[in-house]
Amino acid sequence: MEVLIYLVPLALSLGLLGLGAFMWSLKTGQYDDLDGAAWRAILDDDQIPPAAGQKKAPTSSPAP
Amino acid sequence: MTETPDLTHFVEKLDDGRARLNLAVEGMTCAACMFEIEGGLGALPNVTHARANLTSGRVAIEWQADDVDPAAVVGRLAALGYKAYPYDARRMESDEQQEARFLLRCLGVAAFAAMNVMLLSVSVWSGNASDITPEQRDFFHWLSALIALPAVAYAGQPFFRSAIRALLSGRLNMDVPITLGVVLALTLSVFETLHHAEHAYFDSAVMLLTFLLAGRWLDQNMRRRTRAVAANLAALKAETATKFVTESEISEVPVAAIRPGDLVLVRPGERIAVDGEVEDGRSEIDQSLVTGETAHVSAERGTLVYAGTLNVNGTLRVRVGAADRGTLLDEVTRLLDRAVEARSHYVRLAERAARLYAPVVHLTAILTMIGWVLLGASWHFAVVTAIAVLIITCPCALGLAIPAVQVVASGALFRGGVLLSSGDAIERLASVDTIVFDKTGTLTLPEPELVDAGRIAPETLALAARLALASRHPLAAAIARAAGATAPLDGACEEPGQGVSALVDGEELRLGRPSWCGLEAEAGRVAASDPEASVIAFRHGTTTAVFAVRQRLREDATAVLAGLRARGFAVEILSGDRDAAVSHVARQLGVSEVRSGATPADKIARIEALRAGGRKVLMVGDGINDAPALAAADVSLSPVTAAHLTQSASDAVFLGDRLQPVATALAVTRRARRVMTENLWLAVVYNAVAVPVAIAGYATPLVAALAMSGSSVLVILNALRAKQGTGDAPWKS
Structure with missing residues (x-):
């Protein structure tokens, strides 16, 4: 049962990683516009309008 | 311009x-x-x-x-x-956004903890059945504690805060037993772990929080969405006013930026956006949105005018006043304040359930403990069993029973064109048995419309409509709308207080007052046949016409009111308009209980008399004069065209030109309340089965986990039924 010594921390850190990812996605406002996000995903890259293109990077000021 | x-x-x-x-x-x-x-x-x-x-x-x-x-x-x-x-x-909203994010963060933390603790718990359960050593079990329990304690301390905040608030104000809500259950479950588990016991309830505590947070977040999300739509509608009709920046220079500014003492310009056909006193100019004012009275009143220097009224035919300069408000608005504000204060403290279904539930559960736990001690069991066993009773009865299903239905029902109402502003409005709407309608703007459409368009030759109407486009007078606008005119006539000019005229092929066209067009006799005949209508005359050489314009009933008003009466609702009309106009509408709709010329105080008195008689009253109104009555009624609805003050006094706003949303709201909420009651009974049945198991001392963590998630899923599935039958035929059930 010595395997627990590294399996348990591994399981916990994987879980924490998921929690961290969730918190990050929440902070960057990814749940603010669920309807819009569904469509942004299928937008062809070569049609990205200038403003939408700029917005790839997370900003500190999510849409209202 | x-x-x-x-x-x-x-x-x-x-x-x-x-x-x-x-x-x-x-x-x-x-x-x-x-x-x-x-x-x-x-x-x-x-x-x-x-x-x-x-x-x-x-x-x-x-x-x-x-x-x-x-x-x-x-x-x-x-x-x-x-x-x-x-x-x-x-x-607005920044608070709400904050709260939504906080709930979502709590849900994330709780879900993370639930998954990891469950992973450890399943190992312990299977180990207990096979060959786990006590050391390994203790290690797993301590690990669970390490995850569960901080997670609950963080994710449980919404419940802890609400429970403390309720207790401080001497009330009991569902969050009190939830908090007690979670805290006791954790304390017991730590104690048991210290004593190397077989069972710990860390998993029950975090799972309970996860389920409840999910329900709460969904509820909040739905409400936020509804409110965003309502706020957009408010922004869309946010009024602007034309302010004098200097003596001669004007600028259009939002009403929020207008200060008392400013001078604003109000052109014909514009809605007055501020309260104030006329400084200069002469006009007629349509006060129907404020008083319900459809006849116009004249305004000149010194007349007080109110926000929401319509300037009909002259240009006015209005000095904005705040301190010296008009007597009517003062009266409305005073009545409204009193009505809001007196608004019976409605006890929500969930709160009533909590009041019954909490003492029963806590008493059962205590009796369990005493019973086991009397039967000769050890104190340790007695206490553990009593706490197990509390954990298994911890109202997971009960906590979800009502929010889940609210989410589904407000979604259905949203699609039906009804935007709720308060959560418990669903329950209050469901208990209504009497509906009181205002007339102007509620049973009728707020904009006046041309009646008997078919009586007039189409080419005459089309020409008159093109001429009407040159005027901002509301009656002219109604004629332009009726013919769908888009091309204004060249060279049309407006004669203040009389009408508009233009020259076509050397012949003069006139649209305006009957006396100006020389058609008084004919206008008198039309006015006599339809006493509510305003008449407007048209002359083009020898071609003449008299148009009757008035506020038309909502298209489906007759059908909806007949449907409501057939369903057993008592329907009344309570209007501030004059008797002739109100009784005409009442006859058309077949409503016999009618009151006209009612002041805001009369309206409240009528509502209170009905409530004193044991009726549950729904008030539907749009005027500023309706606002106190809306607040005094058990529950209230207003159309989206209503004044701001009125909308904020009502529990829900309905969209569109039809009256159907009122009927839909009643149908959906009745169904929702039935499902809520069913859910509460489901929770009772669950407890009736689970509590004897717990009292007998068989409520192991595995049993608790299965019972809790099973009952939660059952309640949520049942809540989805609140959506059924709300499509096109809401009266079918």
Whole structure:
């Protein structure tokens, strides 16, 4: 049962990683516009309008 | 006469020197619109950020300060084909957004903890059945404690705070037994772990929180969505006023930026956006939105005018007043304050259930403990069993029973065109047995319309309508609308107080007062046959016509009222308008219980008399004079065209030109309440089965986990039934 010594921390850190990812996605406002996000995903890259293109990077000021 | 609107009031300065403007956009309904708007705005120079939110129908634009004129942004959107209105984001919503994010963070933490603790618990359960050593079990229990304790301390905050608030104010709500259950479960588990026991309830505590947080977040999300739509509608009709910046210079500014003492210009056909006193000018005022009275009153220097009234035919300069408000508005405000204060403290279904539930559960736990001690069991066993009773009865299903139905029902109402502003309105709507309607703007449409259009030759109507386009008079607008005219006549000029005229092929056309067109006799005949209507005359050489214009009943009013009566609702009309107009409408609708000429105080008195007689009253109204009655009724609805004050006094707003949403609201909420009651009974049945098991001492953590998730899923599935039958035929059930 010595395997627990590294399996348990591994399981916990994987879980924490998921929690961290969730918190990050929440902070960057990814749940603010669920309807819009569904469509942004299928937008062809070569049609990205200038403003939408700029917005790839997370900003500190999510849409209202 | 078109000046650019001044939007600087709505521009928000950001810390890094940039500026932001939030706009509610009308007509942004699809993904293509969203990309078009972002692309179009992003192409403007110096705009650093343009992000559309399809869910809330809003756009946020940021730019380097002072480099962009906000009016240019709105102009750009107009060029793209979208109407945009500034939206004051600072005022509302930031709190709500914060709360939503906090709930979601709590849910994330609770879900993480639930998954990991469950992983450890399943190992312990299977180990208990096979060959786990006590040391390994202790290790797993301590590990669970390490995850569960901080997670519950963080994710449980919404419940702990609400429970403490309730206890401090001497009430009991569902969060009190939830908090008690969770805290006791954790304390017991730590104690048992210290004593190397077989069972710990860390998993029950975090799982309970996860389920409840999910329900709470969904509930909040639905309400936020509804409120965003309502706030957009408010922004879309946010009024602007034309303010004198200097003696001779005018600028269009939002009403929020107008201060007492300012001088504003009100042109014919405009709604007056402020309360004040007429400084200069002479006109007629349509006060129907304020008093319900459809006849116009005259205004001249010194007359007090109210926000929400319509300036009919003359240009006025109004000095904005705040301190010296008109007697009518004073009266309404005073009555409204009193009605809101006296609004019976409605006890929600959930709260009533909690009041019954909490003492019963806590008593059962204590009796269990005493019983086991009397039967000769050890104190340790007795206490553990008593706490197990508390854990298994911890109202997971009960906590979800009502919010889950509320989410489903408010979604159904949203699709039916009804926007709820308070959560318990669903329960109050469901218990209604008497419906009181206001007439003007509620049973009738707020805009006047041409009656008997078929009586007039189409080419005459078309010509009159083109001439009418030159005027801003509301009656002229009704004629233009009736014929769908889009091409105004050249060289039309308006004769103040008389009408509009134009020359076509050397012949004069006139549209306006019957006396001005020389058609008094005919106008008298038309007016006699339809006493509520306003008449307007048209002369083109020898061709003449007299149009009767009045507020028309909502298209489906007769059918909806008949349907409501057939369902056993008592229906009344309570109007501030004069008797002739009200009784005519009442006859058409077949309503026998009618009161006309009612002041705001009369309206409250009638509502209170009905309530004193044991009736549950729904008031439907739109006028400012209805606001106190709306607040005094058990529950209230207003159309989206209602005045701001009125909308904020009512529990829900309905959209569109039809009255059907009123019927839909009643049908959906009745069904929702039935499902809520069923859910509460499901929770009772669950307890009836689970509690004896717990009392007998068989409520192991595994049993608790199965029972809790089983009952929660059952309750949520049942809640989905609240959606059924709300489509096109809401009266079928």
